[in-house]
Amino acid sequence: MQQYIGTFRQSYFAYAGDELIREHAASGGVITALLDFALRSKRIDGALVCSTAVIDGHVVPQFTIAADRQTLLTAQGSKYIAVDFNRDALPLIRAFKGRLAVVALPCDLTNLRRLAEHDESIREKLILTIGLFCGHNSRPELTEMVVDKIKPAGAVLTDYRYRQGHWRGELEACFDNGDVIHKPFSYFSDYQNLFYFCQQKCHHCHDHTAYQADISIGDIWSLRMKENPIKHNAIIVRSESGAAIFEAALQAGAIKGQPEPIEEICEGQARSLPFHYNVSARARAGKKLGIAVKDPMQTRVRWFEFLTAYMALKNEKRSRGPEGMKEVAHIPRFILKLKLYVMKGLESI
Ligand SMILES: Cc1cc2nc3c(=O)[nH]c(=O)nc-3n(C[C@H](O)[C@H](O)[C@H](O)COP(=O)(O)OP(=O)(O)OC[C@H]3O[C@@H](n4cnc5c(N)ncnc54)[C@H](O)[C@@H]3O)c2cc1C
Ligand code: SF4
Structure with missing residues (x-):
């Protein structure tokens, strides 16, 4: 600890x-x-x-x-x-x-x-x-993609709050046509937690x-x-x-x-703390994915840590560039949720 x-x-x-x-x-x-x-x-x-x-x-x-x-x-x-x-x-x-x-x-x-x-x-x-x-x-593209998905046709964003309210809270987006749209924070955080656009x-x-x-x-x-x-x-x-x-x-x-x-x-950070600290897992997963990650930590990597790191890096790589953004935007929500359950399951072992 x-x-x-x-x-x-x-x-x-x-x-x-x-x-x-x-x-x-x-x-x-x-x-x-x-x-x-x-x-x-x-x-x-x-x-x-x-x-x-x-x-x-x-x-x-x-x-x-x-x-x-x-x-x-x-x-x-x-x-x-x-x-x-x-x-x-x-x-x-x-x-x-x-x-x-x-x-x-x-x-x-x-x-x-x-x-x-x-x-x-x-x-x-x-x-x-x-x-x-x-x-x-997250790279700005994540915010852009989420705003694009929720904005009314033809409207332009005028104000944006990432998260407010109790527990996970809500995001708030205001548009020039007067619309104020609230969505569960998961509209943003599902992508964020899967490391898209990290x-x-x-x-x-x-x-x-x-x-x-x-x-x-x-x-x-x-x-x-x-x-x-x-x-x-x-x-x-x-x-x-x-x-x-x-x-x-x-x-x-x-x-x-x-x-x-x-x-x-x-x-209160039970899953994210060990994942974040384990640069070695990301370095190993990175080798398989062609992403160079320096590993000054040289920590032990167990199979489930490797798999979590692999998922995170793969998702990040997939979301690069305009094509990546388009591809990620089209992932159905139930697939996102499924991926999150798998990732959380691996992190909780
Ligand atoms: C990118 C990011 C990742 C985070 N990840 C985690 C996490 O994994 N686990 C966790 O427990 N908490 C995380 N946090 C912190 C958490 O979201 C809250 O910001 C923190 O708990 C403070 O809450 P508060 O109610 O006291 O802040 P508030 O009273 O709302 O004040 C927030 C303060 O943070 C400053 N701030 C906000 N964003 C940034 C930024 N990007 N760079 C510099 N200053 C900024 C604001 O200017 C403001 O002064 C993260 C925050 C950010 C910005
Ligand atoms: S994870 Fe580390 S490098 Fe990335 S924004 Fe947070 S502190 Fe900076």
């Missing part, structure tokens, strides 16, 4: 004390509550967050440095679309004058930490880093819980939490500075929650 989690001080289940923050949150709203608390208590002057814009009918991720609550609220929710942190976020960080919190995916935080080691001006302004748990991210860099990655963050935050998918009317986040507090700010937010009531054993955090 240590290898999945890295070093840490304390783990929690928690949620935002403010109902308004919970309303549009990806999960329990702890990230936004923590940033809002840090801004209000003048511990930071700004927070790097990622929102989405819709430009000419296409969803585009956009980094911003939020200095007020409204901007934090606008940036809520998970953006399951490839981001270019070095191109779009780093210049904002470099230009910002003041104390900064950064929310980022594990790979982007690792790069930022590496840069900060050699760049004092970045190191000095980084007060708090919050890492998202991350199974993998970013190729994710095949090489084993960091699911953001080892380099001051605080790592994700969802909880344990059945014990499904009936809980308030969605909670899983939290891993790693650094001394992370612990100080998290405990202050708890005391102030900005965040509500309690310590939970780290095993409970792992239970």
